[in-house]
Amino acid sequence: MSAYVSPWMDEELSIFRDAVARFVEAEMVPNDEQWRKQQHVGKDIWRKAGETGLLCTDIPSEYGGAGGDFRHEAVLYEETARRGITGFGQGVHSICAHYLINHGTEEQKRRFLPRMASGALIGAIGMSEPAAGSDLQGLKTRAVRNGDSYVINGSKIFITNGYLAGLIALVVKTQPGTGAKGTSIIMVETANLKGFRVGRILDKMGMKSQDTAELFFENVRVPAANLLGGAEGQGFYQLMGDLPYERALIAVAGVGAMEGALAETIQYVKDRKAFGKSIAEFQNTKFKLAEIATKTRIARVFVDDCIAKVVAGTLDTITASMAKYWVTETQQEVLDECVQLHGGYGYMNEYLVCRMFADSRVQRIYGGTNEIMKELISRAL
């Protein structure tokens, strides 16, 4: 296939990509099976990723980050997605860091970001609740100001990095009954936190090594200084402001997975024989590969445009929603064909495309479901 190089790549990023790919191959791929069995990736890999300079790559160096931009983040998402590494929740970690950099007070940035960049503090986002997923107006977790603290009661579900997280950007109601205006984000440090409990690591269809968990808060006291940005009632606006970044990131991982699966499948059909020739020689195989290579290229070009827009600060919510919706739907179509071309082996967990297929399903659900994406897009038409 003719080599397509993303227009945002340059020499420095190529060197960075090589280093990331080596790290993924040496430190992640060999451990993935064990991670899937234990349902989490453990804290060591976060430390190693921090030491190698792979965390918070787009956070300024004065706060401990690498001082790069979204292109560096994109390289990390792509290289992990290509190898089917879905348990290491660096995307959510980065979104959490972005809440701080975009909305945090100076003191909050200095207190949390350097530890996030080193991997000492793993970030999570606590938004969803049993009765509030797409409709965040239904949030019930309550934070009540009491002297210098907030007292938090409630629970969260489906929280990525929930078991390992040391810092949760927790979305709470500070003034119930006032809709979006009554919502705030409180940065909750979980170490030795009285009244805080991690429930089950949830048993999922895919992403088996991701510690997606339930979280419980019973009279949990958090310093009032942890209210993101220092003013109550800003939570909803803070969340909305960062949505394009979050959705771009899901699309980047989607196209990375498609590219990885395509490369793996091309190799497989060349090696596998039936009826005295390689599977790659059947016309159906050639046409299917042509179709998925074309879909992957279209997704790549769209995502590259989004990456450039994130770097320029011009990615709007509608375009980001289009990318999240279309790329993740296409990702599933592509993965489905890759499984089919692998025959029975494509249904076996030891094969990359099998794990990728199961892992990809949730891309259409989290980060705002694709139905919500279409709702948003249609409102702008």
Ligand SMILES: Cc1cc2nc3c(=O)[nH]c(=O)nc-3n(C[C@H](O)[C@H](O)[C@H](O)COP(=O)(O)OP(=O)(O)OC[C@H]3O[C@@H](n4cnc5c(N)ncnc54)[C@H](O)[C@@H]3O)c2cc1C
């Ligand atoms: C693996 C995984 C990781 C996750 N990680 C996180 C995380 O880190 N932090 C976090 O806060 N949350 C996380 N989530 C939660 C995720 O964001 C929600 O599951 C998602 O927003 C959908 O909410 P819900 O599950 O309550 O579904 P519901 O909102 O109950 O939706 C059910 C169905 O109804 C449809 N629907 C709802 N409203 C409308 C509408 N207005 N128009 C048309 N259709 C509609 C939905 O599209 C969906 O098909 C995660 C979920 C999973 C599965």
